[in-house]
Amino acid sequence: MRDPYADAARGGQPGESAQHVPQYVYVGRQPILDRTGALNAYELLFRAGAYNYAEISDDAQATAQVVARTIGGIGVPAVLGAHRGFVNIDRTLLFSDIVHLMPPERFVLEILETVRFDATLARRLDELRGAGFQVALDDVGEITDELLAKLPYADIVKIDFLQTPPALVAKLASMLRGQGKTLVAEKVETREDFALAHELGFDLFQGYFFARPQVLAAPRNRSLRPGLLRLLALLSRDAGIVELEAELKLNPSVVVQLLRLVNSSAFGLGRNIASLREAIIATGTRQISRWAQLLLYADTGDLPWRADPLVQLAATRSRFMELAANWLRPADGEFADAAFMTGIFSLVHVVLDSTPETVLEKLGLAAQIRDAIVARKGELGALLLIAEVAGEGGDAAPVAAAAGFAALTPEVLSELNLSAAAWFGAHVAEPPR
Structure with a gap:
């Protein structure tokens, strides 16, 4: 359910200045009950502060923060207990690692x-359901061709009782039950709403009639940007456990979140991990890389998310290159990872107020990524050139053709550029100490 309190108020709390950095992170959760009134799940909601409403300007950023705070900040057991969490997710994050x-x-x-x-989303939902995820459709209020197309790829449908007339609710419930979907009555605000939903055979119930969202808080863990960049650089060149362990020891807040991640049920280890080396081995470098990217993606630092053009440029460029690499070689995950890293690190010298050669030498990046950034060499260098032209609104198709990337047609490049534009993946943090 998109939070009904989202954007309900502006300007934050009295006394907050634009430069104020909260000392805590927050997640809202609202109970979802079954037909007996027992707790079945929670919906997790973005909260910027202890006040119980959301100010959301970017769905992807809000979801990334909810996931980061639930898994690495507050912890899955503390937020969800033994129950499931419903998480709002937009198109860009659906296709993200x-x-x-x-x-x-x-x-x-x-x-x-x-x-x-569309067909691309249908394939992605099939993949995610095959990986064990359940998919819920949010805020359904009418029978449309779009809804009918989505239904084969969904397990749960949430019907909006606040906006949908009772007669249409009954029609929707009958049609969806016939297709074996789990029905959730959301935005249930009155006893009459609940009685109607119960009578119509809804499985789950959510709304202010039962409970308003509760806000959970945990102390904010600061992750310094240079440390995350160094960690990603090590991962990009397949560094060994000794190097990763040494780098992580310099970043205690990342270690805390990594241990929370590995001790969560995601790994089903049946035991807690106590040492950093055990955590690295149990988690795997692929998951550590995902986590580092999420922290870059979720943390906002002192500036509003959209206020720093460099943040948007780095995020859009890296995502565009990853998507283009996936388009060119769908089965080559390493190529896509390297493309993403190339995009992220292509602007690090600006962030750190240095030169590309100096910064990249200190980071010890893989040769192919370093050569791509410094000299625009190789396939990654060609992709970087294409991303630069596309990002400036130019015609990148001739550059792609000259590089031998015939599959990157003008139509494909346009679609990739639009998809990448919403992917904000950089992190504005305090200066290194």
Whole structure:
């Protein structure tokens, strides 16, 4: 359910200044009950502060923060207990590697009603359901061709009682029950709403009639940007456990979140991990990389998310390159990972007020990524050139053709550029100490 309190108020709390950095992180959760009135699940909601409403300007950023805070900040057991969590998710995050940080047995992917349905999304939903995720459709209020197209790829449907007339609710419930979907009555605000939903055979119930969202808080863990960049650089060149362990020891807040991640049910180890080396081995470098990317993606630092053009440029460029690499070689995950890293690190010298050669030499990046950034060499260098032209609104198709990437047609490049534009993946933090 898109939070009914989202954007309900502006300007934060009295006494907050634009430069104030909260000392705590927050997550809202609202109970979802079964037909007996027992707790079945929670919907997790973005909260910027202890006040019980959301100010959301970017769905992807809000979801990334909810996931980061639930898994690494507050912890899955503290937020969810033994229950599942419904998480709002938009199109960009559905196609992101970040989604796999969430253990599928603990999280339900709640597809926002604004997500455009097409064949590409259908394939992705099939993949995610095959990986064990359940998919819920959010804020359904009418029978449309779009809804009928989505239904084969969904397990749960949430019907909006606040906006849908009772006669249409009954029609929707009858049709959806016939297709074997789990029905959730959301935004149930009155006893009459609840009685109607119960009579119509709804399985689950959510709304202010039962409970308003509760806000959970935990001390904010600060992750310094240079440390995360160094960690990602090590991962990009397949560094060994000794190097990773040494780097992580310099970043205690990342270690705390990593241990929370590995001790969550995502890994089903049946035991807690006590040492950093055990955590690295148990988690695997792929998951650590996802987690580092999520922290870059979720943390905002002192500036509003959209206020720093460099943040948007780095995020969009890296995502564009990853998508282009996936398009060119769908089965080559290493190529896509390297493309993403190339995009992220192509602007690090600006962030750190240095030169590309100096910064990249200190980071010890893989040669192919370093050569791509410094000299635009190789396939990654060609992709970086294409991303630069596309990001400036130019015609990148001739550059792609000259590089031998005939599959990157003008139509494909346009679609990739639009998809990447919403992917904000950089992190504005305090200066290194």
